[in-house]
Amino acid sequence: MSLSFDTVPADRGRIDMSNPREVSWWTKRFACNETQLRDAVEQVGPNAAQVEQLLDGQEYILTV
Numbered sequence: 001m002s003l004s005f006d007t008v009p010a011d012r013g014r015i016d017m018s019n020p021r022e023v024s025w026w027t028k029r030f031a032c033n034e035t036q037l038r039d040a041v042e043q044v045g046p047n048a049a050q051v052e053q054l055l056d057g058q059e060y061i062l063t064v
Helices: 020-030 034-044 048-055
Strands: none
Touching: 020 034, 020 048, 034 048
């Protein structure tokens, strides 16, 4: 039996696109592919909440 462990990001509020394990974790978390994730991060930055809103198709991006 093989066990698989996903690396959970150290900072769940920020997406580190330079870390392949984190990119994999975020694509699973948001149910998107890497290209969609990269495009979203380019549009709104690495803030996970804003990327999630964009990927969910919400019209307004909330900033705090």
